[in-house]
Structures are given as structure tokens and as C-alpha cells.
Amino acid sequence: MNDLLEQFLVETRELVQSGTEDLLSLEAAPGDAEALNRVFRAFHTLKGGVGLFDYPAWFALLHAAEDGLSAARAGTLAVNAVLVDLSLEALDATARWTDAVEATERLPETATAEAATLADRYRSLLDRAPEAGVTAASALPDWAARLVGSTDAGTPTTALRYRPRSDCFFSGDDPLGFVRKVPGLLAVSVEPAGPRPAGEEFDAYACNLDIAILTNSGRPELDAVFRLVADQVTVVDVPDGGRQPAPTGVDRGDAALAETEPVVAAILSEQVRVLAATGDATIAAGCLEACARSVANAMAFAGRTEEAERCRLDSVGGRQGLRATIEAVLAGRPGEMPAAVAEAAAEGSEQAGGDAVRTLRVDAARVDALVALVGELVVARNALSHVATRAEAGEDAATLARAIRDADANMGRLSMALHRNAVSLRLMPLSQVFRRFTRPVRDAVRGLGKEVVLEMEGEGTEADREIVENLFEPLLHVVRNAVDHGLEGVEDRLRLGKPAVGRIRIAAGPDGDGIVVSVSDDGRGIDPAFIRRRSAERGLRSPHALADMDDAAVVDLIFAPGFSTADSVGALSGRGVGMDAVRVAAGRMGGRVSVESRVGAGTTVSLHLPRTIALSRILVVGVGEESYGIAMDAVLEVVRVPRSGIRAVDGGDAMVRRGRTVPIMRLAELLNRPDPSCTQAKALLLVIRSGGETVALDVDRIQDRLDAVVRPPAGLVGTVPGVGGTTVRGDGGVLLVLDPTALIADAASMGMGRFGEGR
């Protein structure tokens, strides 16, 4: 995939996300002008992004949405549920098309029709809106009249007054920069907006200007130029010798073409600005390519294919060449070929062909730390070469050995630190996941007759990208369950004396080395009696075993596979739909999940996850001819017990350890390996904690301990049950690292060793 497209996809998703949030906050407070501005800007940027590629339907939709929001900003269109819903739908479509483009680089076939429908809905909104923003042409305001009177050049059609906000310089505006872009300029007046307060210090960065211009181009052209500062601009039509003012968008028939032109013009002028601004050689190539492409697409969109082709060709001639061409087109001299093309040809051509770099957004400080460490590593290496020189000079072995050990220790320390820092490059805040919940909760609550406030806490907590990205789905399961089954309806809540509005709280925080993410609700809680009944019905545990489990252990059964199925959702008083999937997902990320609940008061589900894909300590165990790794933190203890102390209990083996019955499983059996019977007089057992239970694994020998980066299973290995990942051993061989929880759960589901019933 093209790098530009890749970057576009990333940004589009971010914009859809932020746009959705802002729309939701706009829905909550329709008067929030800032939120409206943010939504507008999100759509504006989205449109700009889409314009870089060849997706006319998508572009048209975003353009229509932008028009609608622009009208809302100008106050001519009411901000209401209709506008918000429509805009959310537009963002949904954008999100779906982003996925489609990522998969196939094309829009789905339905996109054109869908875009047209949505765009039409925006237009019908606009058509109904009163044209409050249009000032009657007959009443020419003073400032415009003055300007008309001061000039006799040309035949002005439109006058514009632009009073930049006083802080506009800080937001990067160059007010006269907009004026420079106005086509058909006839007169400009720039005056101080007000007298400078006497005695006060002159502030060069406070804009205090009143700009008025007169042009012979129409309102749409001006709108295009001043689109970003539309709130600071007043436009009036100037009546002129019987010529009618430019249509203001009511007549859609023949205005359609004229309407695209200002957009095209705006896109072109934007490219000129970008081309002029880019001085940085490292991004110049990508920038040039992007500009050429947007211009070509914009021109093709406007039906000017010949010029589109020329722009494409001129981009080979480097920045200056392209810029000259665009300016020629803008000035209405499309045939004129820039003389600069030939001489500028050398400038960017090589860069344009080169590969751009895949991007990752990283805090600069983290990169600095990494660079510093690499510097230290280089120094450490020099120490080693010094030792080599000493060895060549014939220094004695003992001194050398010490020097080598020192160097090794030093480099070991540095490589650990380097690993830690490199891993931290991948850290990202959980807010990225948390923010995605507002929408599903809103959607889930609608139609359920419930009211919910979603609270979030600790979204600044950071974790590895892999974990953050994989967190959404399991967390969504939990949140949906809380909304569906945890919270009561409004009436029930009132009857119980609870506030009508339910509360769901997603919180994150550090938890030792890792993080904990929890979802709490103040709903009805989980009734252990119900879980007992259901578990017995489903044969998850024998009634005997259930009777011996305490309430907490019983509630934990909601995570057991087979506890509930989709068809029984309605019958559930608590929750449980797909909670086993949550446990599996947490396990896959190297974490675990737990639940706490009080009947009538609510439920908290917590996911305990590692912060990074850290170096793990691995225990290498041998079974028969083979070796496997087991994460050391899963192992509670390693014991040797005489075989005589192992008893057959209820179809499996078990031993008594610290007053508890611990079921024993043979690792060879779990892995379906040939089991060369138990030859040793003493069994070697790894006592591990797995899914809330203690189990002992019978292995043949313990071979090694190592620190390793465990890679998640992929490809063929990914389909083997019970394998948590792979790592490379010191001798270069690949070691399968087992996930005891999955291994045992898998065995349990196949009916092997009914260990869960031990006491």
C-alpha cells in the first residue's frame, strides 16, 4: 500500500473518532460553538484528506457535510438531533469506507448511492434553512459603499469585510494571506479596527485590523477562500448596472458546476501554499506527490482532465514547476506553460520516486533517550575492542576474563535498558480506547429504556500499542454486558431507591508492573445462587463441587466456557454473555480477568494486563524428548513428591498439598505426546495457578531458565491449542512457550481430568 494512503487511513480514523466525540458533546450541548467548530474542522480535514485520492463519492459526501456544518456555524442551520445524527451517519460511512479502502484500496460498490443519499439529506436540511446569512443587496453597508466609491476599476460584484480575531496570529492565520488568494481583486482597504488605547504598550501579536475588499468574483469563490475564517467575514453583493448578484445556492440546476469551481480553486490555492511552505527536504518528496495528486484529482473532478494530466506531468519538474502550473491554472491561463519547469526539473524528481518512511507517532523525549543509550552502547563496544587489543598483546587470561566479564555486564545492562526504551516507544495512552466507548454506550442505551452516564478515569495510563489495540473488543463485551444486564431499567431503579441514571465507570491505573482496567456498574449485581443453579444445569461443575465453592469462586464461573450461550441472554438476571471470550482475550494478552459483585449494588470486572511485552522469565521443562517453555510467573512452586503420595481421585490424579487437594495433570498427556510412563520414583511437579484454580503439572525434568521476548504465536503455531508464543533459545532453536491456562482449559473442555472438583 502507498505510504500516503496508509497515513491517510490513520488520520482518517483519528478524525472520525474525534469528530464523533465532538458531535456527541454537541448533542449534549447544542450551543457549544467550540464543539461545533471542532466538528467542522474534522470534516474539513477529512475532506482535504479524501481529496488527495480518487474517491469522488466520498469527497462529495464530506463536502455536503461540510456545507451543512458551515451553515450551522453561521447560524443559518439549527444544531439539532437531525444534524447530529446525519453527521454521525456520515462519519460511520467514512469509517466503513476507510476499512474498505484499507482492504481493497477501493470504495464499496454501494458507496456512491449511499454518499448521494446522505449528501441529499444535508442539502434538504440546507434548503429548508432560512437564508438568514444573505444580506439584501440593495442595502449596501457604509464600509462597502466607501470602498466602491474609492475605486473606479472594473465592475465589482461582491464586497467582503473581514475583521480578524485579535488572537488570529496565534492560530497561524495570515489575514492578508487570504486576501492574496482572492480572485478578481479590485480594491483593498486595511485599517486599524480601533484606536490604540493610549498609554498601553503596543502588542505586535494582537491583530487589530479591519479589512475590506472589492472583487468581481462571486460569493462562492470568496466563501472558498475565507472558509476557515467564515465567522469573521461578512459578504455582500454589490448591485452593478443591472447585473444580478451571483446565485447563493438556492438554484441547484446550473449552479452545480459553478459550485465545484471554488472548491477546486480552494484546493489548488492550498497546494500552492503547501508547495511554497515546504522547505524541509525530508518531506518534500511526499509533499510534492501529495500536492500533484490532489491537484490532478481536483481538476479531474471539475472535468478538466487535460489540465489534470498536465499537473501530473509537471510534478516531475519539481516543486517550482508544479507551483507555476497551478498558479497559471488559478489565474485562468491554463495554456501557459511555466518557464521554470525545465530549470527546476532536477530539484525534486529523485526524491519523488524514493520510498517515503512509515510513520509512528512518538514522543520526541523517548527518541532522545534511545539515542543516548545507543551512544552508550557504542562506547561499551569500544571497550570491548580495547580488550581484544589487550588479548592480542598477550595479556594473561585471568585479567582478560575479568575485563570481558565487565564489558559483558555493561553491555547487558545497556541492552536491557535499550529494550525497555524501545518497548516504551510503543506505549500509547488508553484514552484512545476509552474514547471509543461513548458511542456504543449511547447506541446500546437507546431503545433499552435506560439512562446511563459513562465515567472514565485514568485514561492517561499507558500500555503497549498491541495491548491498547486489542483491549477494545473484550472491554466492549464487558461494557455491553453492564448496559444490557447489569443496569436495571429506570423504573426498577427508582423503585429500588437508586438514582434513575445508571452509572458505568471505566477506570484504568497501574497495577504493579502492569495495568488494571476495570468496568464497574451500579446495577443489580450478580446473584451467586443463580450462578450455582445455572452452572449445575449446564454441567460446568458437579453440584457437589459447587456446594463447596465460596460465592466469589462461584461468581468467577461467569468466565467459564459454556457458562452461557447467546440464546439465553434474556433469561439472565446478571451477565455472562461471552464472558469466557473476555477471559480468553485477556489471557492472550498475558493478563487475567476478575470479577467482584454485590447483589443489588453492582459489579466490577477488572482486566489485569501487562504494560508492555516485556522480557519474560521462562522455565524450560522437558517432556520425553522435547522441551517446552512455561512463563515463570505462572509457576507458584516446583515440588518433588514421591509417586506413592499421588492418589487417583475421581478419575484423575491428585495430591494433598498444604491441606488442599491439588489435581495433577501430566504435561505429556495434555500435549498428546507419547507418555513414557512414570519411571522416576519421585514426580516433578510445577504447581501453577490457572484461572482461579491451583493445578500441578507433572513434567519429566527442568532444563533451564531464561529471559526472553515471547512472540505471540503466528501462522501454523497459532492454531495449536495451549501455545502462548515462541521464543528463540541461546542455541538458535525455537522454543514453544506454553500457556498453562489455555492448555488446562482446553483439556477440561475435552473432559480430561476433572480437576476442578478437587478439594
Added chain:
Amino acid sequence: MTVVLRTDDGTIRLEGTCPVEDAETLAALILEDPGRPVDWVGCTRMHTAVYQVLLSLRPVVLGACGDPFVDLWLDRPGPG
């Protein structure tokens, strides 16, 4: 930095592209000695903020502005 104070003749000279940051430097130089003339012949592109400084503080401006847009469309600031 494209605002230069010439020590030989005491003029303030604007050169090349004068971005928004130049506004403050320019304002400081003019306020320091309001009699200093400003030479804007070498300025090829002027930011609004820079023009605003000239418009508000009204120093004597020398020559024609090198920024064609300013030269063509904007009033020439000056004392009076």
C-alpha cells in the same frame, strides 16, 4: 530573521520573507527610536502582522515594497 537594523545609516531594513515573528522585532526597533525609517524594498513577502506594525506605528517608509501584493493593493503607511 529578516528585520535588520543598519548601523551605518540607522534604517531598519526588511528583507526576504517577513513572517509573523518579525512583527515584534520590527515594533521594538521602531519604538526604540520612532525616527528610524523603514526600508521595505527587499521584502518579498510580508505577513499581516508586520504590515500592521507599520500601519499602527507609522514610521517613515522608504521605497516601493518588494512584496507585489502590498505594493499593488495596500496603502503606504507613513507619518501624518
